[in-house]
Amino acid sequence: MSLYFDAEAILTAPSTGGSFKSRIYSARNLRASPAQIYALITEASKWDRVLAEVIERADILALERKLTPLLALLLVHDFLLSKNGIAAPAAHPLRQATERHKTRLKAEFVKARVRRGCASIEALKTSVLREKRQADGKDGDFVYPRWVRINNICTTLEDQLGTTFASYERVQTLAALSPDDPDSRTPERRLYIDPNIPDLVAVPYGIDFTSSTAYKNGEIILQDKASCFPAYLLLGDMRTAWKGDLVDGCAAPGNKTTHMASLLAKGNTKKAKTKAKPKNHIFSMDASTPRSKTLQKMVALAKADSTVTVLPGQDFLALDPADPQFENVSGLLLDPSCSGSGIIGRDDVPQLTLPAATASKTTTTTKSAAKKRKRQTNDESEIPHSKATVVATAAATSATDENDIPGGTIDHERLTKLSNLQARIVEHALSFPHATHVTYSTCSIHLIENEAVVSRVLASEVAQQRGWRLLRRGEQPDGLRQWRLRGVRQENGVVAGSSDTPTPAVDLSDEDLEACLRCWPGDVEGLGGFFVAGFVCDPSGAEDLAALTGIEKGPADDNDDDHDDDEWEGFSD
Numbered sequence: 001m002s003l004y005f006d007a008e009a010i011l012t013a014p015s016t017g018g019s020f021k022s023r024i025y026s027a028r029n030l031r032a033s034p035a036q037i038y039a040l041i042t043e044a045s046k047w048d049r050v051l052a053e054v055i056e057r058a059d060i061l062a063l064e065r066k067l068t069p070l071l072a073l074l075l076v077h078d079f080l081l082s083k084n085g086i087a088a089p090a091a092h093p094l095r096q097a098t099e100r101h102k103t104r105l106k107a108e109f110v111k112a113r114v115r116r117g118c119a120s121i122e123a124l125k126t127s128v129l130r131e132k133r134q135a136d137g138k139d140g141d142f143v144y145p146r147w148v149r150i151n152n153i154c155t156t157l158e159d160q161l162g163t164t165f166a167s168y169e170r171v172q173t174l175a176a177l178s179p180d181d182p183d184s185r186t187p188e189r190r191l192y193i194d195p196n197i198p199d200l201v202a203v204p205y206g207i208d209f210t211s212s213t214a215y216k217n218g219e220i221i222l223q224d225k226a227s228c229f230p231a232y233l234l235l236g237d238m239r240t241a242w243k244g245d246l247v248d249g250c251a252a253p254g255n256k257t258t259h260m261a262s263l264l265a266k267g268n269t270k271k272a273k274t275k276a277k278p279k280n281h282i283f284s285m286d287a288s289t290p291r292s293k294t295l296q297k298m299v300a301l302a303k304a305d306s307t308v309t310v311l312p313g314q315d316f317l318a319l320d321p322a323d324p325q326f327e328n329v330s331g332l333l334l335d336p337s338c339s340g341s342g343i344i345g346r347d348d349v350p351q352l353t354l355p356a357a358t359a360s361k362t363t364t365t366t367k368s369a370a371k372k373r374k375r376q377t378n379d380e381s382e383i384p385h386s387k388a389t390v391v392a393t394a395a396a397t398s399a400t401d402e403n404d405i406p407g408g409t410i411d412h413e414r415l416t417k418l419s420n421l422q423a424r425i426v427e428h429a430l431s432f433p434h435a436t437h438v439t440y441s442t443c444s445i446h447l448i449e450n451e452a453v454v455s456r457v458l459a460s461e462v463a464q465q466r467g468w469r470l471l472r473r474g475e476q477p478d479g480l481r482q483w484r485l486r487g488v489r490q491e492n493g494v495v496a497g498s499s500d501t502p503t504p505a506v507d508l509s510d511e512d513l514e515a516c517l518r519c520w521p522g523d524v525e526g527l528g529g530f531f532v533a534g535f536v537c538d539p540s541g542a543e544d545l546a547a548l549t550g551i552e553k554g555p556a557d558d559n560d561d562d563h564d565d566d567e568w569e570g571f572s573d
Contacts, residue, residue, distance in 0.1 A: 002031035003087050004074045004094070007040050011070060011349065020349045026290065036087075039210055044077040045350035046206050049135075050128050051076050054108040055355035064097040069354040072098070080109050081121075129206050143526045144344070145177045145192070145202035147225045148209065149259065152266035153303045155219040157199045164214040165191050168203070174526050177204050196479035197228045198237070199266070202526065218301040223255045226519045226530035229480065230333050230439045231259035233517070233534045236477040238267030242280055244330025244434060249316035249425065251284040252291030254298030256333055261304035282307055283326065285314035316425060321432040331437040332429040336422050338442035338449050339415055342529020344521045410446075419448045423456045430462045430535065437471070438535040445529035447491040451506045451516060454487075454533050459507065463535075470515035471534030480517060485525075487516030487533075 010024055024041075025034045044051070051073050061067055067075070075098045078086045088095040098105075118124040150157045168191035171177065177190050194200040202225070209215040209222065235242060242264065248257045264280050284299065286292045292312035299308045316334075319326065422442070429438045440457075442449050454470070457463055473481060489506050508516075519530035 003036055003040060004071055006030045006032045007037050007074055008068070008070050010037060011041065011352070025294065035210070039208070040074060040078070041350060043081075043208065044074055045352055046125065046132075047077055047081060047128060048073060048350075048353045049131055050109075050112050050124065051080075052353050052355040053112055054080075054105060057108045057111075058101055058104040060098070060101045060105070061355060063101070066094060066097055069356070070352070073352065073354055076105060080105065125206060143174050143178045143524070144205055145174065145526050146205050146207055146209075147194075147223060147228075148201050148203060149197075149221045149223045149228060149255075149262070150199040150201070151219055151221050151258065151302055152199060152262040153258075153307075154217065155214070157193075157201075160214065160220065161191075164209075164212060164220060165201070165203075174202060174524070177202060177526075194225060194479075196483055197225060197232055198479065199262070200225060200228055218303050221255065221258060221302065223259070224527065225525075226443070226527045226532075227255055228259055229517060229519075229530065229532045230335060230441045231256050231263060232477055233471070233480055233532055234331050234333050234437055234439045235260060235263045235267075238263060241267065242331070244436075245281045245283065245326070245328045247316075247319075247326070247329050247332045247429075247432075248282060248284040249319075249332060249334045249429065250286060250336045251310075252286035252288065252295040254284070254295040254302075256335060257282060257284040257295070257308055258298060258302035258304050260333065261299075261302065261307045264307060280307065281309065281328075283311060283329070284308050285311040285316060285319075287313065287315040289313040317428055319428075321428070326432065328434065329432050330434055332432065332435055333439050334425055334429055335441045336425045338418055338422065338444040339446060340443055341410075342443045342445045342519070342521055342531075344528040415446055415448050419453055419456075422449060422453045423460075426453065426457045426535075427460050427462050430457070430460070430466060430468050430537075436537045438468075439532060440535070441530065441532040443528060443530050445520065445531075447488065447506065448504065450518075450531040450533075451487050451489070451508060451513070452504050454512070454516060455507045456504070457535070458512075466537055467539035468535050468537050470512050471536050472511060473514045475536075476515075476534070483517055485518040485520065487513035487518060487531075489513060 009030075010027060013023075021038055024030075024038050027034070030037065055061065055069075055072050055076055061069065061072055064072075071094065075086055075094060078084075079098055079102070086095045086098060090096075113121070113124045116124060116127045118127050150160050168189045171190050171192050174192055177192055190204060192202040194202060209220060212220075214220045215222075234246075246260055248260065251257045260282055264282075282304075284295060286295055289312060292310065292314075296310050296312065299305060299310055422440070426438065426440050429435065440453070444450060458468065458470070462468070473486075487508065489508070516531065516533045519525060519527040521527070521529045
């Protein structure tokens, strides 16, 4: 029964920073598995509107005083929709309190489906998700899908299309993944192959892969599209073997590390018939020890152990670039802590519609339920188990997501401190003696953390001395070269450095801004806010660029036998 009390505690606890998932994985004193808690909450949140309706019409809260609205929602979800039913002994009081009303609950669930004109449970789920999107004002062009990356270390896109996605209907636009799309024959079984990132696909957001064989075997990785930009920008289309080792300096939870390993594996497979496999190695690290444990698990799940060495608790800024261990490092990927201002709803605490105590009351949200729950903590008769009062005390550092969830206000002092740290990290990377390529990324929309950091880094002493510049748009890999959203010179209509705004001036040319890639939350691309830029060491001019990494300028040669069409791979974000 601890699963439900733990889930209630997570949902009613005050936010302590970090993503919703990270707060679960970082919480102390949980008895149930964090994965189980996360799965229960996310699945229940997809059904909350109909479950609240069923509970209210069955009127079980008026009859069962031990049930809170939130506990009732979670228990009824598993009773009606979980394959294994309620995860508690048959004699447990709360399971009995739910199952005493099984006939009424099942009848009201059927009535809810009939009222919506749904012939199946899958159709009902699609209908409820559509209701939620409309209630949240998200019934326009914006589609937020579930992005899935194919892990080329142990599978291929073609294999996954024939197995995991064999029953999926292929669609040609991202918008066709919307549950509102009238043309789809299979509302929940649609697949879109991304044109920008190799081996990346998108499916409707409600689909859960965590119990699938492919997910458990590390063959697919749930990773947002924007999060795939840095590794692809760094390694490119792998037309020639990458020379040297790689470093992921701010790596947890490990999506970008494993993406690099996947790209290397695919590149090596292409050349296996004619050449020996290159001996590339990835050094992956995170300054947080708890986050490093997540990183190690991710690397193991992705079958990347032979390519990746995890340095747990290692601060990237404390690395000595002259250390012989890193003498062959030629590429570095940096995704340091940022404001997280580009992160959108999916990582926030789900706002659940809860049943009222009687059908006449208005449904509420998790926030109001939290207040009610706090008042009840002084009345032991209302708390059947002391575990219900546990507060999830997440560490300040996220365990499974790279950055903080944005707050409602902009803290300019914090943004300045973050940008200072970000610039130091990038400049440190540029000082590695044999480095030729570095990517810098954030999930922030703020100019001060993005273009302003790039401008500052390019003006730094190390960049000037070693000849670092930006990887120009024409030099970027095929898919990213086509990406339309580029760097900006102003934020919220205010030119940086032109007024009292704390954002420093952005001293970048139009060509430099074209070299920067942007994603904006809530647009038709189905992404959150994200920024990425690539730096190349070009002391003798751009002519040596292709020889260094195999990233070619200009359009690819259609007759290049080594060029395969890329698609994508996936992990949990």
